[in-house]
Amino acid sequence: MKNDLDPKLGIESLFRAQQTAFARAPMPDWDTRARHLRALDAMLLSNREAITQAIHADFGNRAANETDLADMLGSHLGIRHALRHGRRWMKPQRRSSGMLLAPARAKLVPQPVGVVGIVVPWNYPLFLAVGPLTGALAAGNRVMIKPSEFTPRFGELFAQLIAKTFAPDHVTVVNGEVDVARAFTSLPFDHLLYTGSTGVGRQVMRAAAENLTPVTLELGGKSPALIGPNARFDEAVDAVVSGKLFNAGQTCVAPDYVLVPRGRAQAFIDRAGALTRKMYPGFSSNTDYTSIISTSHLERLRTLAVDAASRGATLHALTDDASSNQGDSPTRRFAPLIVTGAPDDTAIMREEIFGPLLPLVEYDTFDEALTYINARPRPLAMYLFETDRAKIDAALARTHAGGVTVNDTLLHVACDDLPFGGIGPSGIGAYHGVDGFRTFTHMKPVLIQSRFNLRALVRPPYGKRVAAVVKMFLR
Structure with missing residues (x-):
């Protein structure tokens, strides 16, 4: 099916819709996130044969067992792992406020980053789409996915299945050739994950830099x-x-x-x-x-x-x-x-x-x-x-x-x-499991001040009082 989206206007419209939807519900609870993950898993399992056939057709030949092992099983187990542990991942983490700020309380609050872009390669088109999608959904985000132009049959099927499972302002798939990919990576995502060659990875990073978009690059190299x-x-x-x-x-x-x-x-x-x-x-x-x-x-x-x-x-x-x-x-x-x-x-x-x-x-x-x-x-x-x-x-x-x-x-x-x-030329950042959750999460530092604190002792006019406080902590 020919993609009728204008590479700049159509994709940007989808992106703005996701931004608006995220603003309406910026912190979904765990039950909501788990429902989305279960829906994703059910969609994969109920369409296993169709997905396998699409990938086989794109390759020319690929054994169903190989797709089951690499794409389907890896995707399913990753979702199940997130369902088992995600409630714990999203709990605030206590941190020490230190002696100077005591008795204030400090914590890290996991917060969804917003709208996430995922660029998928052709070699494992399902697993390398669903893996980061799982982390992004567990973290409470909205997601746009760009499959590879080398797997058009899978890309078309995946777009249809995602559209039946999620609202387009929640998860959407954008298919197309290189011009679509360029327009996609130039969007001001809150996080962009790209998997593919090192050469294209450099182009993706340059495009993201224009918007100061944080990137995760999964590249390759000679292992x-x-x-x-x-x-x-x-x-x-x-x-x-x-x-x-x-x-x-x-x-x-x-x-x-x-x-x-x-x-x-x-x-x-x-x-x-x-x-x-x-x-x-x-x-x-x-x-x-x-x-x-x-x-x-x-x-x-x-x-x-x-x-x-x-x-x-x-x-x-x-x-x-x-x-x-x-x-x-x-x-x-x-x-x-x-x-x-x-x-x-x-x-x-x-x-x-x-x-x-x-x-x-x-x-x-x-x-x-x-x-x-x-x-x-x-x-x-x-x-x-x-x-x-x-x-x-x-x-x-x-x-x-x-x-x-x-x-x-x-x-x-x-x-x-x-x-x-990866590391260095083989990539930047990581995902899978809790690390995928953290990749698509802002761990927001929060300090809650106590009514009784040292503020009055360290404000101007400076003098012996402030010097005494500093001396006490410099020992």
Whole structure:
């Protein structure tokens, strides 16, 4: 369905309507917020099949089980977590007023920020819309959502389902191309959350800066997997490959490259190939393997592989159908490849891959591996495989990443009680669980003065009295 909103006037009208509605009810109670969350959850569960089919159609092929695991289950569990804990999150928090202000009382009052904008990427279109929406609704806000233009079928369906569940001045979905996205991000939201590429993230931040809009940016980067010298090697390979090939590597926290002890690269390749063929038998027709989202992304992956090979890298096929990567693929299927010997200045070693290409880098010492990670921009995720506690502690202390999973991949994102977010070039801010609630909440400091206080002792005219008070507190 063609979007008939004027990118500037129509979207702004929706935004003003939400501002007006928020002004009428700026502090909804928990029962109201919980009712909205339950309505969202019921909408998802009752339309599960339709949502799965829409996402499948947008990708060209995506297994229903993969959508259930990543999009539907993650969304549902996040809502249930907020329903269990949200009443406690919104209670005022007592703080100390300190000796100088005693007996005044101090507290933090959680207050909804107002109207929240959410820009959703294409790779997990439901989960990355509902996750921040859950936090925003638990915090009592109004919300506008902009899905990706790469998932038009899902975007249209989601807009219809949201419209049936919420009033447009409460939650609304705005679909459209790049011009709509630009108009959307230029609105003076009370908070704007964007998930996507680093390059577009910079544009979003510039647009938000014009309105001094607070932003949460969930970006990406090259997330390393480090297999330590004392790792359970076979389990590590299985975890890396499983995490990499989920959604065909189109995951912001997918392992982007792997550091392995020198001499173990071939063992990694052999194990990875065996596991891939076991997970995706009859690869060319296997429907469990997700297609690449668009022909442009498919061509980008081919270019990365060809460029690396032209610079001396070796491509190792993990299936018997890697030849399909060289020609036209009506299903946009890209067979997974491991890449060894790629120079550091090749595109595959500098850019986020976002697909089923996996470079291996051998190292001699554990310290060398940590130095290699630290020499690169801080990633969204890091995966460490090691059984030696001292090495685990050293890696956690000496490296930076938005989040870490030890002895597995991806799973820290699924923990609703852990914040999800990047650091530096991989993002700003975080959400999920209580951290999502806080992202979309102003923790308003409130001091309640007592009738009996020190005010009369410290006001002019200054002299010995004020000096005595200051001296007492400077001891």
